[in-house]
Amino acid sequence: MDGIIYQYDNIKTINLNEHELIVKSINSDYDSFANLMKLHKRHLYQMAYIHTRDKDMSLDIIQETTIVAFKNIKSLKEPLAFKKWITRILVNITINELKKRKKVIHIDNYDVINNNDIFINNKSINIDEKLDLYNAVDLLKNNYKTIIIMKYFNDLTIKEIGYTLNLSENTVKTNLKRAKEALFKILKEGYLND
Incomplete structure (x- = not known):
């Protein structure tokens, strides 16, 4: 039975155990929910950390996400969409926490994102250019930053981003276009000021 794979809308594939x-989690089985969270802990941590650049804050966000998700898991209509659902909760909590703390996030640890060659189509860029790019992403408004991170750091499709953020695909496309324009402007100004 472990070999059975479920597919939902060509977006998500999960195995029978998951x-x-x-x-079982939807039916209030705490142990199953704990195991389910263990399966997704790396993804959730990366999503939180890439927004906050703070280990403790990321862990707090994951803890709050876990509590909110367990309290609301019965509202999950499609079990195969669990990862998108839990990611949406995490992103909302992260954005709210950043607003509360009014914290300016600066990239000071590149371990999580060091291997992602975003916007460069496998062309080689030097470390200074990568650092400029990551710092520029940090300067974006939160909604633009979130979409850039989801698209280029987490390789989500427009449809997946829309589902996760509860936005239409056209809104995601528009925001992605604006985010890239803002990012280009930041990078251009940075190079002109050097």
Whole structure:
């Protein structure tokens, strides 16, 4: 039975064990929910950390996400969409926490994102250019930063981003275009000021 794979809308594929954990979690099985969260802990940590650049804050966000998700898991209509659902919760909590703290985030640890060659189509760029790019992403408004991170750091499709952020695909495309324009402007100004 472990070999059975479920596919939903060509977006998500999960194995039977994960599906069983989701169904049991919906039925208030705490142990199944704990195991389900263990399966997704790396993804959740990366999503939180890439926004906050703070280990403790990221762990707090994951803890709050876990609590909110467990309290609301019965509202999950499609078990196969669990990852998108939990990511949406995490992103909303992260954005709210950043607003509360009014914290300017600066990239000071590149371990999580060091291997991502975003916007460069496999062309080689030097470390200074990468650092400029990461710092420029940090300067974007939160909604633009989130979409850039989801698209280029997490390789999500427009449809997946829309689902996760509860936005239409056209809104995601528009915001992505504006985010890239803002990013280009930041980078251009940075080079002119050097």
